Amino acid sequence: MATDLTTAYRAPITARRMATAAAEFLGALSDRERAVAAFPFDGDERYEWHYTPVPRNGLLLEQMGPEQRRAALALLETGVSARGATEAREIIALEAILRETERIEGRASRWDRNPELYYFSVFGEPSGSAPWAWRVGGHHIGLHFTLVDGDMVAPTPLFFGADPANVLHGPETGRRTLAAEEDMARALLGSLDPSQKGVAIVDSHAPADILTKNYRRVDADATPQGLAYAAMSGEQRGRLVDLVRHYVERAADEIAAQEWSKIEQAGLDEVTFAWAGPEEPRQGHYYAVRGRTFLLEYDNTQHDANHIHSVWRDFAGDWGEDLLAHHYAASHHR
DSSP: OOOOHHHHTBOHHHHHHHHHHHHHHHHTSOHHHHHHHEEOSSSSGGGOOOSSSOOOSSEEGGGSOHHHHHHHHHHHHHHBOHHHHHHHHHHHHHHHHHHHHHHHHTOOOSSOOOTTOEEEEEESOSSSSSOEEEEEEETTEEEEEEEETTTEEEOOSEEEEESSSBOOSSTTTTOBSSHHHHHHHHHHHHHSOHHHHHHHEEESSOOSSOTTTTOSSOOTTSSOOOEEGGGSOHHHHHHHHHHHHHHHTTBOHHHHHHHHHHHHHHOSTTOEEEEESOSSTTSOEEEEEEOSSEEEEEEEOHHHHOOEEEEEEETTTGGGHHHHHHHHHHHHHO
């Protein structure tokens, strides 16, 4: 059965919160600042994203005053769950820890490890039924939300990373960021019997990064397939479902509920789990979870397997592409 896009993405409460928060953010800016933060909805800029600390377009936190910063962070929080907001704050705070880690370990870096180098951008007008979008980007954070017809919200790509994933120095020693992304996948892998592992473990070496990188479109065959949900036991299936939901529930609760419903409707039997790298902790490792409509990718290989990249993508729905196609087709018909 085909998914009804008019209901699959509908999140009216969250959409209203986003529109209000985006308008308040733009309203707190001067004309000069608004010219930096605001972009047309059409064009290629909306699709530009990075998870490395490269410069990008948008208004930086460090360029904002206290009230503007409050409004920017309030916008960020409309898109994510309470847990997602906590993780985003932890990722941002890791920049100062990373700077100190590199100093202690004598690792020269060309990057400015600055917790204020996060960019906020709004595309189009956050009011009415015309499509609009917003983006928050910086080192290890990539949030992209597209709104169509006033109350439909597309939440992907959604990227979280962490470096150091496990703090090794100073008063925060032992603090782990995005720990569940590793621990839940390891629990699933450890529950598999040898024959299942023979299918799930696709390579003894992990790739150096997520394979889909920051490409605008995701190739459904770019990642390994691995072991299918249908070939797992009840407990194993529960672990895989928990892992998928953990990624989806980074998004605001109303959005996450809709997205999980879409995944269930598309069918779980064909969802697969693939692992690359050794099974032992603290070794470079990678996994991918693929469904008919979505992809989760995780890589932890850099800096002695203490540097996480993780992303949730939608094959048809990144940047609301399926929603927009439906919207423009309906508009043309009218």
